[in-house]
Amino acid sequence: MKPAQPETPEPTDAAARRAVAPVVCYPVQTLPRPDMALYRAARETLAPVSEVTVPPREARCFHVPAGHFFRIHCVEGPQVGDLNLWNAQDLNERFYSGKTRALHGTHLSTGDRLWSGFPALRPLATITHDTLDWYGFDAFGGSVHDVIGTRCDPYTNTLLSGEQYHHCCHSNLTRALSAETGLPPARAERLVHDVLNVFMCTGFLRDTGQYFMKQSPVRPGDFLEFFAEQDLLGALSACPGGDCGAEHSSDAAACFPLRVEILCPAPGALAGWNPPEPNGYDGSHGL
Template sequence: MASTPTVPRLPRIRKLPLNPDRALYDRIAATSSASRIPTTSFTIPPRSGLAWHVPAAHILRLSLPDGPQVGDLNLWSAHNPRERFWASRTRQLEASHVSTYNRLWSCLPYLRPLCTIVADSLGPRVGTTEFGGKCHDLLGTRCDPYVNKMLADDEFDFHCHSNLVRAVLPHGLGEMDVHDVLNVFQVTGLNQEGKYFMETCPGVKGDYIEFFAETDLLCALSTCPGGDGEAKKKGRMEDTCRPIKVEVWKLAEEVKEEVLEGWSEPKRPNYRGMHGMTVPQGQNMG
């Protein structure tokens, strides 16, 4: 009697967090205004900062209502501020400049996507400039009064760091909670010597970037006192500074299930080790 041939079992393909479900995020980005229910809308004035909440599965849009302006963005878990955006790891896992489908990751020991970019009107238009710059920067960080004092002996107190500190105080956070940022709408790069450079923000009125909240978030944004980056040419920072608009939407119930099919809130890595604490002198390689 002939034996039944064995059908080879295909290896199980693990869904990796670095390869997000693009169809899911395309569906979210494609939702119409009728399918988005507004929950929050306000404008952050020039050279200022504000903080606000974005619940999980909501859409956050940052936009330029009056033209080019750079914004410095911080993120935390709304329920645990020790879990916050980790700019350097995001730069390693994603890219030095982020756009659609890139995720913003949280710090250890949580290490999960806090949000995913689902739409971006400016980054793809900028592409790579003639100097090698790209948009939505993770190379640099927020301007701060400490560096300013060191370099210029100046007490100017409206840097992005200061704006973010003032923004989070009403939410029970303080200066030590402010961390490295995503510089939205900012074009930067590294020159041939590896030194950081900034270019003028090329945004126009109506440009935007949209994020899908993977978990409940506390967000804070500073409208950078550097404005669009043209201060050195125009002579006055005030002439280059503009507001940024913040909008948050939830998905209408009649479309939510279909649009979010397959989505669930990301989990932290299931690491069960002890960081080598059982061998405090280090691993024995002998």
């Protein structure tokens, strides 16, 4: 734990050092932009083709062809979901929450993209609609749909509580991926990765810097919508924390199902669109 008071006296120029202006690490002016006008027009033609219900404290997988849309719906009560995404043709290409955070910020909304890891480093999906975009950042510094939390997991839970609990989102996603692919659980677990915390309201405490969660503002009827830039395999866990207003990794919270809806645009609605190519770096690393 951090000491209550600094152990090192402030230098005489402390105020000047603190006053130095920040610099954005990754200026994104040259970042390839999604064609949101095209996506908005395609949204007007969407027709549902399938759906998956994710039970409380469980996870389920779903498939989304490239060029389709999918929505994560709050259906019965406020519920947070932990989302993993893979390129369906190569599960080694998966969502990279850290780089997504570095490019778009701590919380995602319409127009932001979910990037895959190295070496492809390309968009897997683009957020095309968010019924919680009105929330913004609250007085505590909290916002929704974060890429700062990792996912609740049984290892941290055991470390902090000494208890064995098997419905943490990490375990839920592992079971779902194993069931969907036939991979042994140990292999599936290695493919589970840091998540987009859908509907979760989070931030950092200003005094200690600790990651916090608070009751999600999501309500039945809300949804977060994505455009699939690649053929996707997704997995969504209905977090055992419910709305994450009190705790997670337990059976105490009220939990509700989530619904994943897959939608197809009309033929020709995406004329001119092509899946993003893998990153152009030559991979030589100077050797």
